[in-house]
Amino acid sequence: MASHPKNVGILAIEIYFPPTCIQQETLEAHDGVSKGKYTIGLGQDCMAFCTEVEDVISMSLTAVSSLLEKYGIDAKQIGRLEVGSETVIDKSKSIKTFLMPIFEECGNTDIEGVDSTNACYGGTAALFNCVNWVESSSWDGRYGLVVCTDSAVYAEGPARPTGGAAAIAMLIGPDAPIAFESKLRGSHMSHAYDFYKPNLASEYPVVDGKLSQTCYLMALDSCYKSFCKKYEKLEGKQFSADDADYFVFHSPYNKLVQKSFARLVFSDYLRNASSVDEAAKEKLAPFSSLTDDASYASRDLEKASQQVAKPLYDAKVQPATLVPKQVGNMYTASLYAAFVSLIHNKHSSLVGQRVVMFSYGSGLTATMFSFKIREGKHPFSLSNIATVMNVGGKLKSRHEFPPEKFVETMKVMEHRYGAKDFVTTKDCSLLSPGTYYLTEVDSMYRRFYTRKAVSDNVSVANGH
Numbered sequence: 001m002a003s004h005p006k007n008v009g010i011l012a013i014e015i016y017f018p019p020t021c022i023q024q025e026t027l028e029a030h031d032g033v034s035k036g037k038y039t040i041g042l043g044q045d046c047m048a049f050c051t052e053v054e055d056v057i058s059m060s061l062t063a064v065s066s067l068l069e070k071y072g073i074d075a076k077q078i079g080r081l082e083v084g085s086e087t088v089i090d091k092s093k094s095i096k097t098f099l100m101p102i103f104e105e106c107g108n109t110d111i112e113g114v115d116s117t118n119a120c121y122g123g124t125a126a127l128f129n130c131v132n133w134v135e136s137s138s139w140d141g142r143y144g145l146v147v148c149t150d151s152a153v154y155a156e157g158p159a160r161p162t163g164g165a166a167a168i169a170m171l172i173g174p175d176a177p178i179a180f181e182s183k184l185r186g187s188h189m190s191h192a193y194d195f196y197k198p199n200l201a202s203e204y205p206v207v208d209g210k211l212s213q214t215c216y217l218m219a220l221d222s223c224y225k226s227f228c229k230k231y232e233k234l235e236g237k238q239f240s241a242d243d244a245d246y247f248v249f250h251s252p253y254n255k256l257v258q259k260s261f262a263r264l265v266f267s268d269y270l271r272n273a274s275s276v277d278e279a280a281k282e283k284l285a286p287f288s289s290l291t292d293d294a295s296y297a298s299r300d301l302e303k304a305s306q307q308v309a310k311p312l313y314d315a316k317v318q319p320a321t322l323v324p325k326q327v328g329n330m331y332t333a334s335l336y337a338a339f340v341s342l343i344h345n346k347h348s349s350l351v352g353q354r355v356v357m358f359s360y361g362s363g364l365t366a367t368m369f370s371f372k373i374r375e376g377k378h379p380f381s382l383s384n385i386a387t388v389m390n391v392g393g394k395l396k397s398r399h400e401f402p403p404e405k406f407v408e409t410m411k412v413m414e415h416r417y418g419a420k421d422f423v424t425t426k427d428c429s430l431l432s433p434g435t436y437y438l439t440e441v442d443s444m445y446r447r448f449y450t451r452k453a454v455s456d457n458v459s460v461a462n463g464h
Contacts, residue, residue: 005174008134008182009371011143011380014067015340015389016059017166017327019430021048021398022406027161030403038161043254047328048398049153050165052412052424053437056087056149057098058449059167061436064099064147065451067169069434070388071379075106079142080172082113082129084122084332086361087150088200089447095149098447113144119195120250121361123148123168123332128367130172131180144172150331153410155204160410162253164328168336177376177385180369181354183234186226187367188219195362203417212362213256214296217263219366220358221292224267227356227368240273241265244370245353246342247317250335250360251324257338260358261317262305266295269308280308319345326395335359344391347382351375399430420445428452 023046024038038044050059060083068075081103083095094115103111112133116125123146130144149167154160194212197205231239241247241264249257269276269284276284287301295301306313322341324330330337335357342355350373360366378384401409416422423440431437434454441447 007179009176010178012171016063058436063167063169080144082126084126119361121365124359148332166330166333186223188222223368240275242275244356262309265309347386
C-alpha cells in the first residue's frame with residue numbers, strides 16, 4: 001500500500017431511479033394550475049416516484065448490487081460503506097445495515113461506516129467521509145462505497161411537483177478518473193428552519209419555500225467566497241466562473257439552479273472578476289450597492305443576472321441538468337444525479353477539466369468543492385461509466401402514470417408510511433431485471449426484500 005494514495009476520488013458510479021413517473025405537464029392540468037407553472041416556473045419536465053414495492057432501501061440494494069456486478073468488483077474489496085439519506089425508515093437501524101446481506105454473502109462483515117443525515121447534504125458528508133478515509137492512515141487498501149438514496153414526497157399542494165426518487169452508488173479509491181481537488185473546499189453551516197421533518201408520524205416536511213431559497217443562495221454566496229479565497233491562496237490568482245469548465249448544483253428544481261449560477265456571476269461582478277465583460281457590468285451596475293438581504297429579494301437583479309449569465313449557463317451548467325429535470329428532487333442523490341447528467345452528456349470531452357460542485361442541505365449545511373477529471377483505466381473510464389449508467393436507456397424505458405393513478409399511489413404510500421403487518425402486491429412487472437423490491441413488513445416492523453431475476457426475459461416491453 002502506497003504511503004499516500006494519490007488522486008483519490010470516484011472510480012465508478014451507478015444510478016437507479018424508479019421506472020414509474022408522471023409528466024409535469026399532465027400534473028399541471030390535473031392540479032388546475034396555470035400552464036407552465038411546473039414546467040417553466042419550476043423548470044421541471046418529469047417526476048419519478050416509488051410505488052408500494054419500492055423504497056429507499058430497495059433502490060439502494062439495486063444500485064449497490066448493480067455497481068458491483070457491472071464493474072466487476074468483488075464485494076470483499078469494500079472496506080467502508082457510507083449512506084447519505086434523509087428518508088427515515090428507522091430511528092435507530094441504519095440503511096447501511098440493510099445493505100450488508102450483499103457483503104455477508106461472501107463473508108465480508110469487516111466494513112466501516114453508517115448513515116449521515118442532514119436534509120439533502122447527507123450524501124456529500126458520506127462522500128467526504130469515504131474520501132478522507134482513503135486519504136488517511138486508517139485506510140486498509142480497500143475501496144470505499146457511498147450510497148445516496150431518497151424518496152422526496154410532499155403533501156398535496158404546491159410543493160408536490162418538487163418530489164422525486166433515486167439512489168446513486170459511488171465507488172471511492174485512489175487513481176480515480178474523478179479526482180478531488182481536496183484543498184479546494186468551502187463550507188457554510190448555520191441554523192435555520194427552512195425545511196425540516198419534525199413530525200415522525202409523517203413523511204412530509206415542513207417547508208418555508210421563500211426562506212429556503214434565500215438560505216440556499218446565502219449559503220452559496222458564503223461557500224463561493226471561501227472557495228475563491230482558498231483558490232487564490234493556492235494558485236496566487238483570482239478565481240472566477242472562467243476557471244471552471246462546469247458547475248453542478250444541488251437541484252431541488254431547475255429554476256433554482258438557474259438563479260444560483262446567475263448569483264455566482266453577480267458575485268464575480270462584485271469582486272471585479274475576469275468572467276464579467278463590459279456589457280454585463282453595465283447591466284449589473286444598478287445593483288452594486290444593494291445589501292445582501294436586499295439582493296436576495298430583488299426580482300430585477302434576478303432577471304438581469306440571469307440574462308447576463310445565460311450564455312455561460314448554457315455552456316457550463318445546462319449539460320448537468322438532464323436527470324434532475326427528468327426525475328425530480330432526489331434530495332441526497334440530487335447533486336450526484338446532476339453530475340451523472342454531465343458524464344452522460346460530455347464524457348468524451350471531460351478529461352483535464354475542472355468541475356465545481358455545490359451541495360446544499362436545509363437546516364442548514366452546504367459545501368462547494370471541485371473535481372479534476374482524469375484519464376481513467378478500464379473499467380474506471382468515463383466512457384465506461386457512461387455506458388454502465390445507461391441514463392438514456394433508463395429514461396426511455398420508464399412508464400408514465402396518469403395523474404389519478406399517481407395520486408392514488410401517493411395515498412397508498414402515505415397510509416403505509418410507518419405501518420406494519422402488510423404484504424405488498426409484489427408486482428414487479430414494471431421493474432427491470434435485477435431490481436430489488438419490497439415484499440412485506442411483518443408484525444414486528446421487519447422489512448423483507450427480494451430481487452427480480454437478472455436473466456428475466458419478460459421485460460422486453462421495458463426496453464431491456
